[in-house]
Amino acid sequence: MKKIVGAGILLLLVVTGFTQQGLVNTQASPKANLTSVGMSDVQWTKGFWAERFTVCRDAMLPQLWKTYTSKEICYSFQNFRVAAGLDTGRFRGPSFHDGDFYKTLEAVAAMYAKTKSPELDKMMDEAIDVIGKAQKADGYIYTRNIIEQKKSGKEKMFDDQLSFEAYNFGHLMTAACVHHRATGKNSLLTIAKKAADFLIGFYAAATPEQARNAICPSHYMGLTELYRTTGEKKYLDLVIHLINIRGTVEGTDDNSDRAPFRKMMKVAGHAVRANYLFAGVADVYAETGDDSLLATLDRMWDNVVNTKMYITGGCGALYDGVSVDGTAYKPDTVQKVHQSYGRDFQLPNHTAHNETCANIGNVLWNWRMFLLTGDSKYADIVELALYNSVLSGVSMDGSSYFYTNPLAASATFPYHMRWEGGRVPYISKSNCCPPNVVRTIAEVNDYLYSLGRDGLYFNLYGGNTLITELHNGEKITLEQTTDYPWEGKINIDIKEAPSVATGLHFRVPGWCGFFRIAVNGRIQTDEKLRNGYLTVERTWKKGDRIEIYMDMPVTMIESNPLVEETRGQVAVKRGPLVYCIESTDLPQYNVADVRMISTARFKTEEMEIAGGRVTALVGRTYLRHEEEWTNKLYKEVNKKYKLATIKLIPYYAWANRGRTDMRVWLPYIR
Numbered sequence: 001m002k003k004i005v006g007a008g009i010l011l012l013l014v015v016t017g018f019t020q021q022g023l024v025n026t027q028a029s030p031k032a033n034l035t036s037v038g039m040s041d042v043q044w045t046k047g048f049w050a051e052r053f054t055v056c057r058d059a060m061l062p063q064l065w066k067t068y069t070s071k072e073i074c075y076s077f078q079n080f081r082v083a084a085g086l087d088t089g090r091f092r093g094p095s096f097h098d099g100d101f102y103k104t105l106e107a108v109a110a111m112y113a114k115t116k117s118p119e120l121d122k123m124m125d126e127a128i129d130v131i132g133k134a135q136k137a138d139g140y141i142y143t144r145n146i147i148e149q150k151k152s153g154k155e156k157m158f159d160d161q162l163s164f165e166a167y168n169f170g171h172l173m174t175a176a177c178v179h180h181r182a183t184g185k186n187s188l189l190t191i192a193k194k195a196a197d198f199l200i201g202f203y204a205a206a207t208p209e210q211a212r213n214a215i216c217p218s219h220y221m222g223l224t225e226l227y228r229t230t231g232e233k234k235y236l237d238l239v240i241h242l243i244n245i246r247g248t249v250e251g252t253d254d255n256s257d258r259a260p261f262r263k264m265m266k267v268a269g270h271a272v273r274a275n276y277l278f279a280g281v282a283d284v285y286a287e288t289g290d291d292s293l294l295a296t297l298d299r300m301w302d303n304v305v306n307t308k309m310y311i312t313g314g315c316g317a318l319y320d321g322v323s324v325d326g327t328a329y330k331p332d333t334v335q336k337v338h339q340s341y342g343r344d345f346q347l348p349n350h351t352a353h354n355e356t357c358a359n360i361g362n363v364l365w366n367w368r369m370f371l372l373t374g375d376s377k378y379a380d381i382v383e384l385a386l387y388n389s390v391l392s393g394v395s396m397d398g399s400s401y402f403y404t405n406p407l408a409a410s411a412t413f414p415y416h417m418r419w420e421g422g423r424v425p426y427i428s429k430s431n432c433c434p435p436n437v438v439r440t441i442a443e444v445n446d447y448l449y450s451l452g453r454d455g456l457y458f459n460l461y462g463g464n465t466l467i468t469e470l471h472n473g474e475k476i477t478l479e480q481t482t483d484y485p486w487e488g489k490i491n492i493d494i495k496e497a498p499s500v501a502t503g504l505h506f507r508v509p510g511w512c513g514f515f516r517i518a519v520n521g522r523i524q525t526d527e528k529l530r531n532g533y534l535t536v537e538r539t540w541k542k543g544d545r546i547e548i549y550m551d552m553p554v555t556m557i558e559s560n561p562l563v564e565e566t567r568g569q570v571a572v573k574r575g576p577l578v579y580c581i582e583s584t585d586l587p588q589y590n591v592a593d594v595r596m597i598s599t600a601r602f603k604t605e606e607m608e609i610a611g612g613r614v615t616a617l618v619g620r621t622y623l624r625h626e627e628e629w630t631n632k633l634y635k636e637v638n639k640k641y642k643l644a645t646i647k648l649i650p651y652y653a654w655a656n657r658g659r660t661d662m663r664v665w666l667p668y669i670r
Contacts, residue, residue: 039446045481076101079097112183124183138201196235217277263296303344321336401431488550517548519536581649593623593624619646
């Protein structure tokens with residue numbers, strides 16, 4: 001399939017007032033082929049994402065807000081109160097705590113865009129008032145240093161190579177843009193602009209060493225979105241400057257700045273930092289068209305997707321390790337890395353880190369690549385990660401969270417990992433993931449549709465209503481009814497149609513082998529396939545019905561044989577979902593004794609897990625007779641097997657029934 005060429009350059013529209021725009025506003029970005037629909041344009045109705053959204057609205061978000069405004073559990077908002085002089089005390093929590101609260105605020109703003117709840121609006125207004133009082137007159141806002149400065153009188157800023165100051169600033173800017181688009185208010189946007197103006201002044205005088213003291217560059221996304229929201233080019237110019245100076249002084253593989261960005265050959269470091277970097281640079285490319293940036297993004301994407309990404313869309317194989325021996329930069333050196341990508345094809349299962357934030361970063365990066373190109377291969381990754389390695393980060397009832405997302409778990413695993421643990425309401429070592437996953441679920445509707453000069457794109461499927469305006473000013477209203485991803489049938493009813501011929505472009509998922517479209521009962525045979533999308537163009541009318549059917553068989557997946565940890569094993573998928581076996585569903589046996597066979601046939605079975613509806617897979621395969629391995633490292637192969645019925649559940653739903661053993665990859669015997 002060829003890339004879209006010549007899809008048209010979007011007109012430059014300087015945003016000066018309140019408009020309903022999507023999370024990533026590429027409406028005026030010269031190198032973006034697509035843009036998002038408005039944040040309030042999509043309303044969930046019934047089905048998978050409607051159910052997850054309801055849990056987010058009723059459980060996740062209220063608990064998250066209570067946690068982050070608490071003085072006992074988490075001191076994030078309390079730090080702002082102390083910095084503002086509204087309370088006394090010391091700074092508590094990790095240095096990225098400010099950013100955690102900004103993500104929480106963004107989640108509230110995204111939820112407000114769908115619900116228009118006065119209570120949420122009031123909550124935001126009160127919090128923003130405190131943030132504004134905490135901000136210094138010059139725009140600097142980092143509660144850890146502001147509180148310390150008031151006590152010591154020392155003006156310490158950006159003096160730590162592991163500083164999260166710029167990261168916090170970045171999430172402030174992103175939250176401010178989302179808040180502005182959701183409410184039409186400028187209160188948080190004004191604070192963010194002052195902070196960004198401070199950064200401009202600081203970086204103008206900073207040494208390269210000071211400038212690199214900014215890990216996990218969320219400010220690349222934040223500054224670019226601030227430029228898109230205000231039309232003030234100075235914010236884009238700052239991001240360009242920061243990209244240009246990356247790697248000009250000695251950096252680290254862990255921070256992905258050991259070499260200049262344009263000379264990066266492979267991904268080697270911290271997975272969250274790397275994915276945020278790539279997402280931010282993709283934003284900059286959309287505005288500048290700098291092909292040297294796109295060349296590196298393409299190179300990094302190939303490296304991640306083809307050698308380093310888990311089958312769940314998870315990113316970051318290593319808890320702790322070493323980088324790629326410096327082979328790309330200094331062949332005689334190695335560097336320590338943590339929570340990071342490993343070497344090519346290094347994908348362990350029990351010890352996979354796969355931080356939820358890294359998996360969300362994978363969504364952010366691929367979404368931006370999709371908006372640039374309109375190529376469904378990026379939307380495929382967005383869908384894969386959302387359904388598997390992002391949703392796995394939160395429990396079915398929305399009360400507990402994962403920091404890491406391994407592909408296997410065992411009660412007999414012989415040692416403990418840093419940052420390991422089951423689902424908990426508050427991750428005391430680092431609670432950055434819960435606000436990130438809550439804002440993501442509150443914003444999933446933004447990924448469903450996109451707008452192009454050639455019409456409306458259907459990227460993800462789920463029960464919803466859409467009321468939006470096309471690029472030509474024509475309005476379209478439709479309703480989508482489906483039980484996707486549990487089944488492959490989708491009905492789309494046109495409620496209000498454009499007056500002119502309009503292309504509707506339907507994504508054919510990469511996993512799908514059979515995809516059919518019918519309009520008003522007539523199967524379409526002349527639709528065009530381009531970049532993974534089937535196009536039906538006609539003059540639509542109210543009452544038209546589009547019926548989509550995609551085959552959704554159970555499939556066994558094997559990995560490249562260079563992935564040593566999964567050689568001779570298979571994983572099971574159905575549609576976009578990766579499945580696993582959990583010990584709760586195999587109570588008399590060890591999940592490690594399951595042996596898959598080619599003749600295994602699975603049927604679907606509806607069930608509930610922690611109050612959530614899922615479709616399980618039930619089938620017959622072999623179990624090896626359990627053996628005693630105490631004080632044994634090797635012994636003769638056990639050839640005793642018996643047929644048994646097993647049940648597989650969606651990966652994202654595991655660990656909702658207590659601590660359990662689990663496996664995604666299962667040994668394959670024939």
